[in-house]
Amino acid sequence: MLLVVAVLVLLFGLYLYKENTSIGITFVDIKSAGIPEGFNNYRIVQLSDIHDSEFGENNLDLVNKVKDLSPDAIFITGDLIDRNRYNLKQSLEIVRQLQFVAPFYYVTGNHEISTNDVENIKTELINLGVNVLSDESLIIESLTGDKMAIGGIEDPLSSNLNEHEYVELTVDKAFEEVPEDMFKILLSHRPEQFDVYVDRGIDLILSGHAHGGQIRIPGIGGVIAPGQGWFPKYTSGVHEENESRMIVSRGLGNSLVPIRVFNQPEIIAVTLKSDSQ
Template sequence: MKKILSTRVLVKICVLTTILLVLIIYTIWGNSALMVSMVNISSDRIASAFSNFRIAQVSDLHNAEFGESNTELIELLSEHEPDIIVITGDLIDAGHTDIEIAFDFIKQAVQIAPVYFVTGNHEANFSHYDQFKTGLEASGVTVLEDEAIQLVHNNEMITLIGLSDSDFTIKGDMFNEAPAMVNTKLNSLIDDENSYTILLSHRPELFETYVCCGVDLVLCGHAHGGQFRLPFIGGLVAPNQGLFPKYDSGLYTDEKTNMVVSRGLGNSIIPFRFNNRPEVVLVELNTE
């Protein structure tokens, strides 16, 4: 009887050890295995010249590297031949900033397509942001700080707006102050209701404000996919959204506004993610 019991205990230990090892290997792989998430956006407001226009979204890199000098990330971007690349904040990590990693990536990315950048909360909390911005612009990146520009393709246009992260100006009650501030900014920037409008903003939790302002398409990050993704449930926790965030990954639609939330690429306070592979989002525009 004792031998049978000891055998059963040994089997249980072996099974549990195997499960633990599988989870560890899966987690390690899941933090380094890049993937591309395709999102198709169709609208009769999109100018015909922008049909099949491809936007590669890079978000929340946090100084992570995928291959030496981010070779794997650059190869993935190049393979999908985007018309533009947009970076929706947190290219660096304020806690352990390595500007050279960021610039190495940028210098290669601008060789693939025009690059547009908006800040995240980590840029807002980086004491040398002005120097960082200067370096980005010197490398050929268009930094959008609460401004709108026109993208021209085959003599037709769409509007691209970039918002600076709210952490630059709000140091108190973000939940109550940010919506009004962003509403004011967007109303001053959207001056042509006939132009299809794409907004680059780090924060998905402000979706209701983007809808109220009539933005057509929003590209966001910040939520890190909820960090730990649970089957059939989704993300577990996200900055400024707390437990079981409403906007953590993928496409959300309300009225005429679409919002794409990238799960991002790197990690910050929590050093790993689970069931939540790092992603580049590839948005393709199409005319209905």
């Protein structure tokens, strides 16, 4: 009996090691009449909550998987670094290796704010050509002249305001000069503020922060997430309300809790599909 238990523990340990050190790719299609035809099949790769993790030597496992997806844009939705083992040089190397693959768009997470080095982080990213979105939007244009807006907000930890109030103010600020009928994409680290994004009429939100609930129970979902507590609602997948859809990445790295269970690190590949016919 003890031998059986020992074998089972060993096999489970090997499973956890493999799951925590390999990367899965989740493919998501977003179909909407609001997506301009010029952005049909536009591919976004979302990287979230990297937390100074390494996947292969010099992060080549991660870099090569992103390259193989041939993205039109790469979004980093916060917590590129980890405040507990802060290694900016290591995390920037991912960006450095991918900077000519596709345009980068980035927003802060709570860990960047916690380092008290956030301005330096932003400067280093800007020097690598990254579009650092700080409560603002950029309007991008397709080869056919169609336009859509990509906006991003700072993590609420950067303010003394109530989180809900802060997100309301910053989303409004980010899109204040964007035409109402333009397709709007928001990068925001915090998925628990989905009601704000819906209320503001944001078409597509990409978020992270929840780490997939850290431990996932098959058929139930994540167990615990910051800002949401036990058995949180927003830890993974696509959430839809009215005309808004939010994609929540399970992220790539870990922070205080070093182990994921039934919760493989993930890259999300989003393909926009115009439904204007």
